[in-house]
Amino acid sequence: MATNVQVTIVGSSNVDITALMDRLPGPGETVLADSYRLTPGGKGANQALAAALAGARTEFIGAVGNDSHAEIALGQLAEAGVKLDRVAHTDGATGVAIISVDAQAENSIAVISGANATMDAPAVNAAGELSGILVLQGEIPASGIRAAFDAAREQVVLNLAPVIELDREYLVRANPLVANEHEAALILRQLEGSAELSTDPEPVIARRLCAQGLSSVVVTLGGEGCLVASLDGDGKVDVTRIPARKVEAVDTTGAGDAFTGALAARLAHGDPLVEAADFAGRFAALTVQHHGAQASYPRSLENL
Template structure:
């Protein structure tokens, strides 16, 4: 029998085409890569797998094409037991991400939305009721994000990555908003109505975001851990787990999915972020996004 859904992800699903190389090319430059691989990705699908593996019964709502890439895009979610009944099949091709990773584990990513562009308000409303904690990202249309938020019955985890224009009232529904330092500055720019992105330190940006009325906020800082802020509780910095990173692709998604899973299982936000930091640290020690996610929680 299907377990009651604890986390629902409405979002994107891609096939990642990853090229491994000594260094990333500059503008107009060609660099020979050492190898490449095809693997499942997309921020929504990554977060769905992470939430499931981190201990929450999870559903993914999104869209793929009627093409051979769809099996790659959904394969690891299906194997892990993520509920996929409401993934639409569209005439648009399955989304693709073209990823370059260098020897220092830095990456650059270009995303072709494909079927993800069809996850609009109409599609989300047609999918029906949303169960459990809702998780959203910025790789689907803003109308789909807003429709999902309107249908949410529990708290909303918003990972607005990439940062897209979203009405203030919807930004403030996030609890928490989970972003990296660059995304945090861009969102503050949106909320301030400023033409200039803030270059202030992350704790200051966190304070200013919270002053706009966010219920809670997590700013991920890579090797420097993360900042956690909640109304009435101030800002707390959590250290990162020290590991040797070989590929950071999908680590932020692993973090977000794990946060949602632990919140669904009763952790407070600091506890959830601490767990998610450990979960994400395991993922950067192997190549790929979903393939690097831990299948066991014994080391956490």
């Protein structure tokens, strides 16, 4: 059982195989890469590391395989003091993400779930109580996400990435829902039951998400910062735009996860959502100046 935990992340843990190249290949095209790296990743593990480095007592609950990748997947979490007692070690392979990064810091990612696919409702239920602010993503089965929502004791930060089908009753319990602009449109289509993907500006999409029952939404906009939408005391939606810190990006891999983990850490410390999102944006900006996901996360907050 978790004790004295401020943030609990239930989610995925991968090993990232990252190829660095001048440009990303087109369909059917082979491009020579300059180099590759083998590093820990996975949205859940990334967010857990970010939360811990942002100052929260953090626990990660997930699954790894019985292969040599398992130690790599959990190594930086252990170094940062993330609680790992309830990580399952299963038969089979640890999850793997195959990442291509070009000279403009754009990336494409393919994920092989491996052990993450075992994080279904029975596995999450077996973990027991989930303390502190709960953070969830879309890289484990939907039944595991639902079970984690049901076991939550405090607010739930949902970063539904990738966007998977999830019951409305769970989607609207997110507080906040965190999504990039494309994911936000996909989630809105899911909530509204629409056949079309909205092309509305991001502030309008954020307002429409709140109109569907969400009490707060954070839409991340990469180098343009983020939007925070939340209901005020009169039931009206306030939208605040938070600009990004201007930096020279070399690799955006894991930046969204850094944002979400840091956001949860500041919420756990009692920051209002807008202040937490501003901190998270500054935290994430530090990560895009270096290659890799977890390896790029700041080990000191002095430069924030």
